[in-house]
Amino acid sequence: MLPSGFVHLSVHTAFSLAEGAIQIKDLVSKCIQENMPAVCITDTGNLFGALEFAVKASEAGLQPIIGVEIKVCRRSRSGDELQPHSKTAGSAKIYSII
Secondary structure, X not given: XXXXXXXXXXXXXXXXXXXXXXXXXXXXXXXXXXXXXXXXXXXXXXXXXHHHHHHHHHHOOOEEEEEEEOOOEEEOOOXXXXXXXXXXXXXXXXXXXX
C-alpha cells in the first residue's frame, strides 16, 4: 500500500508505444485501490489518451493530471545529425502547440 497522498507524476499508458502497457481503466482502478488522490499521465509525443483518462478518472473521484513527454531536436548545419533543441523563442511556439 502506498503512503496516503502519494501521487505518480509520470505514468506512461498504452498510448506510449513501447513505453507503457497499462490501459486507462486499469490505471484508474489501481489508483483507487491504492487510495491515491490523483495521478498524472505523461505519454510520449501524444495526448491521445487524455480525454478518456480525464473522464474515467473524474468519474472515479480521482484527480486527473494531464502531461506529455516531448523530445525536441533541431538539425545541425550538415543536416545529418539531430541535436537537442536549446531554449529559444522557437520553444515558446512548441509549447503553445501542447
